[in-house]
Amino acid sequence: MHNRTDVPAQQSRTSTTRFPVAVDAALRDAGWQPGRWDIRQAEEWADALRSHASPAGHQHAVFPAAVEAWAEFGGLTLTSPAPGRQIATATVRIDPISGLHLARTLGDLGRALATEVAPLGEEGDGQAVLAIDNEGRVYSIDHTGDWYLGSDIDRALETLMTGAQPSRLTSG
Numbered sequence: 001m002h003n004r005t006d007v008p009a010q011q012s013r014t015s016t017t018r019f020p021v022a023v024d025a026a027l028r029d030a031g032w033q034p035g036r037w038d039i040r041q042a043e044e045w046a047d048a049l050r051s052h053a054s055p056a057g058h059q060h061a062v063f064p065a066a067v068e069a070w071a072e073f074g075g076l077t078l079t080s081p082a083p084g085r086q087i088a089t090a091t092v093r094i095d096p097i098s099g100l101h102l103a104r105t106l107g108d109l110g111r112a113l114a115t116e117v118a119p120l121g122e123e124g125d126g127q128a129v130l131a132i133d134n135e136g137r138v139y140s141i142d143h144t145g146d147w148y149l150g151s152d153i154d155r156a157l158e159t160l161m162t163g164a165q166p167s168r169l170t171s172g
Helices: 005-010 019-029 039-051 065-074 095-115 151-161
Strands: 092-094 116-124 128-133 138-143 144-148
Touching: 019 151, 039 065, 039 095, 065 092, 065 116, 065 128, 065 151, 092 151, 095 116, 095 128, 095 138, 116 138, 138 151, 144 151
Parallel strands: none
Antiparallel strands: 092 116, 116 128, 128 138, 138 144
16 A cells, blocks of 8 residues: 655655756765755855965855855765766766865966856866856866866766766867
8 A cells, every 4th residue: 555655755766857867866866856055065165265375376266156056066976876978977076175275277277268167076086176167167177188067067967977978178
């Protein structure tokens, strides 16, 4: 016999229309749910980034698109349940403090892109830093170069969790 309490449990494992099934599953396994919003934590990260300066005086940019991404996804560690389509999927940790000491690197990327860039998190065990610009576009920076992951955090998580090949940023 099924009672009404079974229905929400079943619905909680179904995908939202916002994300593909594999991305939705990775998010939910990490503790995300629609409506998640921890603005207090996001503001603490914003304050920590604003107050940090590199030895040469470089400072982080903090702007609404970054704070909103931190509030919704901050603190999550995502692992894809599926194999990658074109490249291997990576564990993703949304934690802007992982980029605390990269103010110059992120500032340089922002200047090259004619925008501001803030830290978002990291891929793997620090193999790449994730960054977000003031339009909400997301990038990955690793030892091989700079990569465009998507027009917003949703598309970027889709790229990362499905193993889609990101686009390499080129200079000039």
